[in-house]
Amino acid sequence: MKAIIWQGTNKVGVETVPDPTLLLPTDVIVKITSTAICGSDLHLLDGVIPSMEKGDILGHEFMGEIVEVGRDVKKLKAGDRVIVPFNIACGLCDPCQRGLFSACDNSNPNHRMAEALYGASGGGLFGYSHMYGGYAGGQAQFVRVPFADINAHRIETDLRDEQVLFLTDIFPTGYQAAEQCGIQPGRDVVAVFGAGPVGQFAARSALMLGAAHVIVVDRVPERLAMAEAAGCQTINYEQEDALVALREATGGRGPDHVIDAVGMEAHGHGPGALVDTAKQRLRLSFDRITALRWALLSCAKGGTVSLPGVYGGLIDKVPMGAAFAKGLTFRMGQTHTHRYVAPLLSRIESGEIDPSFVITHRAALDDAPELYRTFRDKHDGCIKVVLNPWA
Numbered sequence: 001m002k003a004i005i006w007q008g009t010n011k012v013g014v015e016t017v018p019d020p021t022l023l024l025p026t027d028v029i030v031k032i033t034s035t036a037i038c039g040s041d042l043h044l045l046d047g048v049i050p051s052m053e054k055g056d057i058l059g060h061e062f063m064g065e066i067v068e069v070g071r072d073v074k075k076l077k078a079g080d081r082v083i084v085p086f087n088i089a090c091g092l093c094d095p096c097q098r099g100l101f102s103a104c105d106n107s108n109p110n111h112r113m114a115e116a117l118y119g120a121s122g123g124g125l126f127g128y129s130h131m132y133g134g135y136a137g138g139q140a141q142f143v144r145v146p147f148a149d150i151n152a153h154r155i156e157t158d159l160r161d162e163q164v165l166f167l168t169d170i171f172p173t174g175y176q177a178a179e180q181c182g183i184q185p186g187r188d189v190v191a192v193f194g195a196g197p198v199g200q201f202a203a204r205s206a207l208m209l210g211a212a213h214v215i216v217v218d219r220v221p222e223r224l225a226m227a228e229a230a231g232c233q234t235i236n237y238e239q240e241d242a243l244v245a246l247r248e249a250t251g252g253r254g255p256d257h258v259i260d261a262v263g264m265e266a267h268g269h270g271p272g273a274l275v276d277t278a279k280q281r282l283r284l285s286f287d288r289i290t291a292l293r294w295a296l297l298s299c300a301k302g303g304t305v306s307l308p309g310v311y312g313g314l315i316d317k318v319p320m321g322a323a324f325a326k327g328l329t330f331r332m333g334q335t336h337t338h339r340y341v342a343p344l345l346s347r348i349e350s351g352e353i354d355p356s357f358v359i360t361h362r363a364a365l366d367d368a369p370e371l372y373r374t375f376r377d378k379h380d381g382c383i384k385v386v387l388n389p390w391a
């Protein structure tokens with residue numbers, strides 16, 4: 001089959017590799033019909049996430065049709081159309097039983113690598129390094145899905161792939177970020193830093209959850225325009241002082257909740273390297289540390305700072321004094337995607353939201369290496385890329 005392969009730092013390519021096979025009786029094989037490139041794939045591209053190996057298949061936002069079924073799979077059959085969220089959960093362990101699917105105890109065979117860095121390991125992820133299990137990803141024509149009864153969600157409506165594909169990551173990720181804020185409907189103002197795909201869904205989710213007003217901060221005009229189209233106020237931080245503008249927009253008190261949908265690229269190989277990487281990256285794009293710093297400084301007293309953006313290691317010069325003085329609450333972590341598939345699918349079915357609004361580029365798998373660069377460099381108005389592995 002054809003697949004997008006990590007070939008080394010800043011090198012991805014299309015290669016022909018062996019088709020996946022069933023390894024465990026709880027697996028299925030999915031023939032992929034649509035697959036997306038995610039902002040977090042860029043952390044793999046530039047080698048910031050450790051433990052990638054040459055030959056790894058990328059991709060964690062994909063859907064398709066089941067073509068092979070392990071003998072212990074109970075809920076699915078060949079021919080089922082499914083979406084497969086990015087985190088792999090066993091469904092049986094204590095975190096899974098409590099709905100904390102991204103904290104699954106059983107799905108990461110390489111948990112010791114994460115334990116050495118973090119003290120404990122999250123669950124496995126598709127196409128996201130050996131530290132997260134070394135699972136082959138879904139920017140390919142086929143993929144093996146472990147614990148399929150939990151991880152593959154049947155889609156029984158006639159909604160197009162583009163309308164349901166983002167239930168695999170960016171829609172639930174934006175939604176969880178907004179839900180974690182505990183928005184008081186009709187009252188609260190929510191600010192979102194970063195108008196990339198997750199920021200777009202966080203902003204729309206905040207509105208769906210009743211936020212009185214949503215303000216999106218970025219510097220890329222077409223991304224701000226997309227947020228404006230959803231009814232958000234926008235601040236271009238290159239044209240005005242974001243902190244001053246946020247204060248003015250909220251009668252001086254600041255937004256009640258702030259979502260940092262930027263995250264930080266400085267995942268690490270130890271504290272020194274981490275600080276260095278962060279410093280090198282300063283100003284290369286949205287200044288990563290500044291996003292979190294602004295979040296803490298702008299948030300109103302008693303508010304919530306919610307972090308869907310990925311943080312991987314240590315961070316420097318975080319204004320903890322501001323967080324303490326204002327009594328802020330921090331919420332963060334990988335999305336427990338499986339929890340949100342059914343409720344968000346019904347919002348799509350009812351027409352409350354059509355997630356395909358975020359797509360700017362549609363292409364074949366062969367075009368992926370080029371589009372990785374277009375997306376990384378935010379060229380050509382690129383916000384979200386969807387690939388058809390069979391085009």
Ligand SMILES: [Zn+2]
Nearest residue numbers: 038040061169
């Ligand atoms: Zn993603």
Ligand SMILES: [Zn+2]
Nearest residue numbers: 090093096104
């Ligand atoms: Zn589990």
